[in-house]
Amino acid sequence: MSNESPLIQSMRTAVAAAPADVPLRLHLAELLLGEGLGEAAVAEAAVALQHAPGDAGARALMMRAMGLPTPADDKAEKAEKPEEPAAPGPSAGFDWAAAENEVAGAVPPRFVTPARAAGPGVGAPEAPLAADGSGDPGDATAWEVDTPGSVTLADVGGMQEIKERLEAAFLAPMRNPELGRLYGKSLRGGLLMYGPPGCGKTFIARAVAGELGASFMSVSINDVLDMWMGNSERNMHEVFETARRQAPCVLFLDEVDALGAKRSRMQHGGMRNTVNQLLTELDGVGGANEGVFVLAATNVPWDVDIALRRPGRLDRTLLVLPPDAPAREAILRYHLRDRPIESVDLGKLVKVTEDLSGADLAHVCESASERALLDSTRTGVVRMINMKDLLGAAKEVRPSTDPWFASARNVAMFANEGGMYDELLAYLKRKRKL
Known part of the structure; x- marks a missing residue:
């Protein structure tokens, strides 16, 4: 500190007054680097990256402070270096296997592979994306409909039991409309997914849309609720009208406990009307919902209005548990x-x-x-x-699901009406959480 110039000391005072000002902190790091104080510059660049993890300038400055080449240096070096003629070699191309064996001792492996018999084709393929909401591409905004995507249930890592239940209870009838018509089965359906937060319910909904080759539309309370009387009901109607125009379409109702909360607990008549509108749209009078597959997700199914789970609406449930x-x-x-x-x-x-x-x-x-x-x-x-x-x-890291299971245990034990939470009870017994 005593060797620092008055300018740098003044900059430190300014940074201390505005610690989240990334450009100001990077300017201080540049001054430190210019004075030959590399370690201090690295420390300031690291703090800047904590505030702005994707800042390319902060990354480049840290690499320069550590004496590492930056991408700009590599480009400049390539531009100055004259292009050399290609070395003669066999037409078969570069022997990557030989090169890998040559550097195997110098470069550590990324993952430790469990010991097993080696042979051609033994290595496991790249793991698929998992049901964690992180591989998830993000929710669609109101009225925005995603075209049929490439994400399917094969991209959901593990969770084989959930896939099988989805296939048997929801997907198989939807994939065979001719067979459904033979047995008088309508080409529409509703499924309620529930479970602790952060376990991939949204990603599974997108995978279902991919399995059906259907468009995907995600709706939350923010897309529907409006401060003016009657607008929330109109928004709800427009959501379903958009899904009907885009059929086949998977309509995903995120946090359905907010959109369809128990009306018996509501004091405000406007929100009760919104729930009534949702029930009306789910009924699809006159077969208007043909080709619209409604998926809903909630962390608190016991707060969802019982009328939503009536046959013909969200009459099937799926428990989404922490990943196996x-x-x-x-x-x-x-x-x-x-x-x-x-x-x-x-x-x-x-x-x-x-x-x-x-x-x-x-x-x-x-x-x-x-x-x-x-x-x-x-x-x-x-x-x-x-x-x-x-x-x-x-x-x-402590499991963020523990508080959810603490609440769900009491509901499953003392309010298991119609056996809705039988699967949850079986899981709690298996995990000895009862």
Whole structure:
């Protein structure tokens, strides 16, 4: 500090007064780097990246402060370097296998592979995207309809039991409209997904749309609710009209407990009218909902109006639980795919992350990255994310699903009307949470 110029000391005072001002902090880092204070510049750049993780300028400045080449330096070097004639070689192309064997001892593997018999085609394929909401492309805004996507249930890692139930109870009849007509089955349907938050209900809804080759439309309370009398009901009607025009269409009602809360608990007549409108639209008088598949998701199914679960509306339910072992492996692979890692034993990591939701697993990967980043900042040596970082992060993260199960247990035990929560009771007994 005593060797710093008055200008740098003044800049430090300004940064202390506005710690979240990223451009100001980067200007201080530039001044520090110009004075030859590389470690101090790295520390300021690291703080800037915490406020703005995607800031390319902060990343480039940190690399310069550490003495590493930046992408701009690489481009300049390539531009100055004259193009060399291609070396003669066999027409078959570069021998990648030989090159990989040559550098195998110098470059550590990204993942630790469990010991098993080797042979051609033994390696497992890249894990699919998992049901964690993180691989999720994002909810559609009001009136915005996504065209049939490429995401299907095959992209949901693990959760085989959920896939089988979806196939038997919902997808199979929808895929065979001729057979449905033979048996008098309407080409429409409703399914209510419930479970703890962060377990991939939205992603599953998108996968169902992909399985059916249908458009996808996501709606939440913000898209419907309006301060003016009558506008909320009109918005609800327009949502269903848009889905009918785009049929076949999967209409996803996110947080349906807000859109269709129990009317017996409502004091405000306007919201009661909105729930009534939702019930009317679900009925689809005159077969208007043909080709509209309504999926709804909630964390609190006991707060959903009972009329919504009447036959012909959201009459089928699906419990979406925390990811199983194959799903956890797929989620971890997804969130580590673009991060610098070495010697990560996914099998061990999957075991210590039991009961974590998809969102919790994403947080584990993020926390491990922060550990490696801060360590690199302190030592001045950039290192990979290793197993120690991931295990330390997993130890600190507590399952965010525990409060949900604490509430759901009482409902499942004492308010299991019609056996709706039988599947939840079986899971709680299996996990010894009763």
